[in-house]
Each structure stands twice: as C-alpha cells, then as structure tokens.
Amino acid sequence: MGARFPFSAVVGHDDLRTALLLNAVHPGIGGVLVRGEKGTAKSTVVRALAALLPELDVVADCRFGCAPEVDAECPDGPHGDASAHRRPARLVELPVGATEDRVIGSLDLERALTEGVRAFQPGLLAAAHRGVLYVDEVNLLHDHLVDLLLDAAAMGRAHVEREGVSVSHAASFLLVGTMNPEEGELRPQLLDRFGLTVSVRASRDVAVRTEVVRRRLAYEADPVGFAARWQDDDADLARRIVDARARLASVVLPDAELRRIAAVCAAFEVDGMRADLVVARTAVAHAAWRGAEEVAEEDVAAAVRLALPHRRRRDPFDEPGLEEEQLEDALRQGAEHAAQDPDDDPDGPDDGPQGGSDGPDGESGGGAGESRDAPGKSTSDGRTHTPAPAFRARLLQVPGVGEGAPGRRSRARSAAGRAVRPSTVDGSGVHLIGTLQSAAPHQNARGRSGPGLVLHASDLRRAIREGREGNLVLFVVDASGSMASRQRMSAVTGAVISLLRDAYQRRDKVGVITFRGAAADLALPPTNSVDAAAARLRSLRTGGRTPLADGLLRAKKVLDTERVRDPRRRPLLVLLTDGRATASGVGGDPVDAALRAASLLVGTAAVVVDCESGFVRLGLAGRVAATLDAACLRLEELSADQVAGVVRAARAA
Structure with missing residues (x-):
C-alpha cells in the first residue's frame, strides 16, 4: 500500500x-x-x-485504546501493571x-x-x-x-x-x-x-x-x-x-472577547447556546495554534467563519453560509459589545436585530424560507412571486413493507431496524432470543452439563427487522390557467413546499412534473436534493390549457425509468389537480385520455389532491383518483394540524 x-x-x-x-x-x-x-x-x-x-501510548491488549494512565471504567480493565506500546x-x-x-x-x-x-x-x-x-x-x-x-x-x-x-x-x-x-x-x-x-x-x-x-x-x-x-x-x-x-489549557479568554462572541451569535439569531460554546472553544484553539497567550479579535473572527454558517439554516430550504457583508456587520456589533464595560448598563436592551429591523439575516421584513421568487400569484410573465402559505404536512405512506433506502416514511425491511420476529429462512443478524428458545428444549437430550448451551445448526434463528424507508415522491402539478385564474397556485405551491419539507425530513428522493399549455414538463428529475425542487417551484410558470393526460403519461415514463435505476425505492405519486382536462397530446376527448393514462398507473401508490374550488364542483379529480385506485384528499386536508391520523397512500398493497 x-x-x-x-x-x-x-x-x-x-x-x-x-x-x-x-x-x-x-x-x-x-x-x-x-x-x-x-x-x-x-x-x-x-x-x-x-x-x-x-503517536499514542496504548496499553497492550486493551481493545479500547486506553492510555497507560489507567481508565478506571475501561471494560478491559483494570490494567494494573500492563505493558504499553506506541502506535500511530x-x-x-x-x-x-x-x-x-x-x-x-x-x-x-x-x-x-x-x-x-x-x-x-x-x-x-x-x-x-x-x-x-x-x-x-x-x-x-x-x-x-x-x-x-x-x-x-x-x-x-x-x-x-x-x-x-x-x-x-x-x-x-x-x-x-x-x-x-x-x-x-x-x-x-x-x-x-x-x-x-x-x-x-x-x-x-x-x-x-x-x-x-x-x-x-x-x-x-x-x-x-x-x-x-x-x-x-x-x-x-x-x-x-x-x-x-x-x-491550550493556558490560553486566556478575556471577558471582552467573550462578550464579542455572545454579541455575534445574538446578531445572527442562532438557536440555543451551542454556537456560543463552539465559537469560544474554536477561538481558544486558534489562539493556541498561532502561539498566543490569550484570545484576540482575529481568533473570534476565524472561529465565527467556521462555526456559524450551518447554524443559520432554520428551514430545509434556507441557503447555508454567511455573506461577507453580514459577517462584517455582526463583527462590528460584536466590537461595540467587546469595548463596552459590562457594569455600565447590565439591564440594557439587546442590540441585536428585532422584528423587521435590518440585520445579518437579510432585508427588513424577511422571513426564513422566503425569497423574491416565492411561489404565489401569477404575473404577466407567467411566473409566481407572492409568498405561498406553508404548513405541517400530514404523513403520506406507501402501503405494505418495502426494502428500499433508509428513511423515515414507509415501513420497510431493514438491517438496522428493530427485530420483529425470528426466522429460519432469512433475516439480518442472529435473533438471540429465538435461537435460545429453539435450543432450550433439547438440552437434556443433547447431554448438556455445566454452563453454556449445546447448539445445532438447526437452532439458529435470524432476525426479521423492520425500520423505515425513504420513497421516491413524484409530484405532478397542474400549472394550467384553470388553476392560476382562480388564484389557487399560491395554495397549491404552498402545499407542495410543505410536502417537500416533509420529504426532506423523511429522507425521500423527489421529482416534479408540471403540466400546462400543450404538454408536460419534467421540471426536476428525481433527486435527493429537495431544496432544488423548492427552487424550481419558486420560479414556476403558469397559464394555458390543461394537458392532464400528458402529465400522467410523463409520470409513468419517469417511474418506469426510476424502477430500472433504483428498483428497491418504492414510488409515491402525488397528483395536484382540479381534475379538468382541456388538452391532450394523444388525441381524443381530453378527459377520456386522462382516465386512460391514469389506468396505466394502477398499482403505483398514489394520492390525488383535489384543488377544485367554488360552489359548483365537477368532481373530476375524484374520477381520476378512482381510476388510479388512490386516496383523494381536498387541498386543505394535507395539513396535519387540521386532520388527525395517517393516510395510506393507496388502498392496494
């Protein structure tokens, strides 16, 4: 080597x-x-x-790498006068x-x-x-x-x-x-x-x-x-x-620098106190590295650049990192606090940003997850710019038990999950209790005497384990004029953003298909980066006719490709539509074409989100859901805060 x-x-x-x-x-x-x-x-x-x-001095034969100064709690101890050797x-x-x-x-x-x-x-x-x-x-x-x-x-x-x-x-x-x-x-x-x-x-x-x-x-x-x-x-x-x-132990952290650290962390509005502690430890290490006897401003600045970028990310779709101008502003505030005598005004107001005031987190009035291209009302160029409401999404699951990638959505066989039962055929690792129960009745017949068990190969039981898997969640979103004209795209894109946040937390792979005008578009090929999906939705174009059949056919093509590429990851199709179909690239009546396309997806776990509104409702989304053999939910029912229980994504396992 x-x-x-x-x-x-x-x-x-x-x-x-x-x-x-x-x-x-x-x-x-x-x-x-x-x-x-x-x-x-x-x-x-x-x-x-x-x-x-x-290099390390290690006690010989200690499996835990103890130093010669004995660890009294070492499972291999006490080491007594055991010899030691050096190793890298x-x-x-x-x-x-x-x-x-x-x-x-x-x-x-x-x-x-x-x-x-x-x-x-x-x-x-x-x-x-x-x-x-x-x-x-x-x-x-x-x-x-x-x-x-x-x-x-x-x-x-x-x-x-x-x-x-x-x-x-x-x-x-x-x-x-x-x-x-x-x-x-x-x-x-x-x-x-x-x-x-x-x-x-x-x-x-x-x-x-x-x-x-x-x-x-x-x-x-x-x-x-x-x-x-x-x-x-x-x-x-x-x-x-x-x-x-x-x-390291002799480096001094002056109170002035400690106030600087606290002020910078407060200016960036980081959650909890872990950031302050990490910045302090890093600043001390930086001072020790450069040979200084006490922490200075340059040590704090270096520590902040390394310890704070990832702690500003409150929302899954927030960009990590620190802007240089924001960092300089925060350090300037920290310098003011470092120079201040703490006894001058111990009960004074916090100088950090309040409410809508300008500060290191961005422009006045900005909130976590918002952007200039946040989803919402359509404009003259067909893009959405009004912030979309988000909520805590209810859990959508693929039925049955899969064997896909680790995650937190649907039930799955898992080598790292909890043991649910013993098996003589398959499983992961030894099911200890099952093996002991299998061997126990035969000990007298096998002539056991003394401690230990007499085991035969037939006694071995393996553990069937269950955990959770991540799924491929494919969003098929109606972006046609029938949705935008009723000013529903804000609610629809807000719902998708909420579902994407849920997919992020459950370790899913996601893809986005939109259909409008004359055809469907794969806005985002299936990916593990759900923030990329959110970015595409924030610049979603709307308007035109409703090619529902094309959206479903594109979904089938994408799912067929993904089954070959990642066969163990089970898909969940989430269709957001009002059920209307006014165009079709496959010919014939658009509604009939949409139902025929839906029939090709039978067997795929699916949820249809009915976005139809108004006093007169045609119920076309329900017909599509019935053809798909899928659950049909109203848009407002996606909120876990309003609906109790768990939704099974499809009736068929």
Whole structure:
C-alpha cells in the first residue's frame, strides 16, 4: 500500500485545513462537516490529517485504546501493571451501510452461546478512540446513527445498553463527515451538532487547477517519493499540533472577547447556546495554534467563519453560509459589545436585530424560507412571486413493507431496524432470543452439563427487522390557467413546499412534473436534493390549457425509468389537480385520455389532491383518483394540524 497524499501538498482549501487542524488541537470543538461537490479532494484531505496526529501510548491488549494512565471504567480493565506500546493514531472509516451493532458494539454472541457469559464486542467507536472517525457521505447515513456518533463525540464516551449488556467506554475522537449537498441535506438539528462546517468547491482559477492536476499525477506516479518531498512540511504541522495542545489549557479568554462572541451569535439569531460554546472553544484553539497567550479579535473572527454558517439554516430550504457583508456587520456589533464595560448598563436592551429591523439575516421584513421568487400569484410573465402559505404536512405512506433506502416514511425491511420476529429462512443478524428458545428444549437430550448451551445448526434463528424507508415522491402539478385564474397556485405551491419539507425530513428522493399549455414538463428529475425542487417551484410558470393526460403519461415514463435505476425505492405519486382536462397530446376527448393514462398507473401508490374550488364542483379529480385506485384528499386536508391520523397512500398493497 502506497503512502497517503500529504496534508501539506493539498492545493487551496485553506478553511478546510484550518478547521481540521483546530479540531486536532481541541477535539472538544465537536468535529467538522465538509460540504462540497464531488471531486474536490474532501476525502483526500481528511485521510491525510491522521498522519499528522501524535503517536499514542496504548496499553497492550486493551481493545479500547486506553492510555497507560489507567481508565478506571475501561471494560478491559483494570490494567494494573500492563505493558504499553506506541502506535500511530488511527483513521477509522465508517461505511454508509454500517449497522448500529457495528458502530457501538454488541454482545459477543460466540461467547454468550458457547460459554454462557455476557461479553462485549467493541465497535467502531472503540476503534476510533484517540484517533479520527471519518464518515463519508454522512448525509446518507441513518439519522439515528448520526445522532449516536455526535453524542459520543460530544461526551467523549460511548454508552451501550442492549441485549443484557451495559457498557461504558472512552470514545474521544475527531469526527469528520463529508457530504455532497446534491445528494440531500442533513436535518438542521443534526447540522447544529457538528462543531464546524466548511464548504469546498473546485477553484475556477486556471493556475490553481493546473497545480492540482500536476501534484496528483506526480503522486500517482510515485506515491512514496512524492510523500518524501513533503515530509518536512508535514512534520512541522505535526509539531505545531503538539505544541498547541500543550498550550491550550493556558490560553486566556478575556471577558471582552467573550462578550464579542455572545454579541455575534445574538446578531445572527442562532438557536440555543451551542454556537456560543463552539465559537469560544474554536477561538481558544486558534489562539493556541498561532502561539498566543490569550484570545484576540482575529481568533473570534476565524472561529465565527467556521462555526456559524450551518447554524443559520432554520428551514430545509434556507441557503447555508454567511455573506461577507453580514459577517462584517455582526463583527462590528460584536466590537461595540467587546469595548463596552459590562457594569455600565447590565439591564440594557439587546442590540441585536428585532422584528423587521435590518440585520445579518437579510432585508427588513424577511422571513426564513422566503425569497423574491416565492411561489404565489401569477404575473404577466407567467411566473409566481407572492409568498405561498406553508404548513405541517400530514404523513403520506406507501402501503405494505418495502426494502428500499433508509428513511423515515414507509415501513420497510431493514438491517438496522428493530427485530420483529425470528426466522429460519432469512433475516439480518442472529435473533438471540429465538435461537435460545429453539435450543432450550433439547438440552437434556443433547447431554448438556455445566454452563453454556449445546447448539445445532438447526437452532439458529435470524432476525426479521423492520425500520423505515425513504420513497421516491413524484409530484405532478397542474400549472394550467384553470388553476392560476382562480388564484389557487399560491395554495397549491404552498402545499407542495410543505410536502417537500416533509420529504426532506423523511429522507425521500423527489421529482416534479408540471403540466400546462400543450404538454408536460419534467421540471426536476428525481433527486435527493429537495431544496432544488423548492427552487424550481419558486420560479414556476403558469397559464394555458390543461394537458392532464400528458402529465400522467410523463409520470409513468419517469417511474418506469426510476424502477430500472433504483428498483428497491418504492414510488409515491402525488397528483395536484382540479381534475379538468382541456388538452391532450394523444388525441381524443381530453378527459377520456386522462382516465386512460391514469389506468396505466394502477398499482403505483398514489394520492390525488383535489384543488377544485367554488360552489359548483365537477368532481373530476375524484374520477381520476378512482381510476388510479388512490386516496383523494381536498387541498386543505394535507395539513396535519387540521386532520388527525395517517393516510395510506393507496388502498392496494
């Protein structure tokens, strides 16, 4: 195996390298989330970091990587006079498909079944202790696993309570997650748990791109020789990490800088107090890194740039990041507070932005999720510009039990879900109780004596597990004049935005088809990036005739393609229409053509949202729903606040 690409040889990505180094100095910062498009060397930089970390003194034969100064709570302890040895800090990579058992550890089944003792088999958290835990594509990981990782990173310990095992062990590591936003976002609650975040993108500067390619080709031609050329630079960084760690405890955080931190966080209206703590820790680490004895304004400014961008994102469709002008305004406010004597006016008013006042969050009167192209009333150019009402959407589910991608919408077989029953045929992992129950009645006949069980292959039971899956939610939206003329597009697009927010939270893949005029348009091919769908809806064009049949036929074509591309992900069709059909590209009566097209989609889980209004209603949306064998809901019934219960998306499983 060749040498890793040197950390010092990475071209650009200054913020990313700074964030990683500061976490190496102060693991209490809480890790780094690296956001960026594919091919931007995210993984390369992270893997190179591990080589910079100091070597560790480790107790021999300790599975938890304890230092010689004994951890009294180590499950492998007490270590007593056990010998120690030195080894490099580990880089442990967590695969996307990892199960909870693999991450936190589990009961050692071999010893439990053969020796009759309860023993713990450590997981990846134990292996990463005192090193780096790297999660590529962290946005595709099960949410409960991300929660578990972040809890361990914050507390420095992992606690396991399962299958009769109760274990607590040290798990102090530098957590680094990378993700491509095009494949979907992390929930804001999980984003906030990462200490720092950095967005990376490929440089558009020709000279920089040329140097990137030159160094990469040189590394591929001779990895060992290339690493040797950068050995001194990497060694210097490694020494600086050791020195900064030693200096960290003595760095002073003056009250003036603490007030600056609080003022900046208040100006950006971040939720909770985690941001203030992370900025403070990062500023202290930055001061230690540059060799200072106390935190200064430059340390706070550097910390704010890394710790606040992802914490401003309150809505799934808010753009992450900080505008430079907003940051300067916030730092200016922070400077005023830093210079203020706290005893002058301890009960004075908050200087942060209030109500509709101008501030770092944007223009006066702006709200989370709003934009100049928010969906709503049609204008002369056919686009929508009036803010659309949004609400908490009720749960739409695909019936039956699937086997699709991890998510939070419909029932599914899942290797990481809860065990619902034992099976002799299939399943994931051993169903311990089922196996014991199968073997217990035969122990006398098998001549058992002493502890442990006498097991035969026929006793083995596997666990059938159930969890939740994400689905492909395909929105088919009527954008014709019959919708816009009644000023209903604001309500319709508001409903779709609400459903998209729900899809974001449930880890769905989404697509959007609109139909108007003479044909249907695939406004957004199926994607994991639901904010891209929201952006398309905010510039939705309306008007013209109603080619309902074309919209349904386009939906069938898209679903057929997706079944080949991603066969395990079950689709949910959401049709928003008033049922009217005034045009058809397939000939014949438009209504009959629409019903024939609907019949081709029978068997696909579907929901028809009836957008018809007025005293006289034709009920055509209900006819389409009956043909689809789908539930038919009124537009107002999509709100979970008004309707109780769960909607089954289709009557047929």
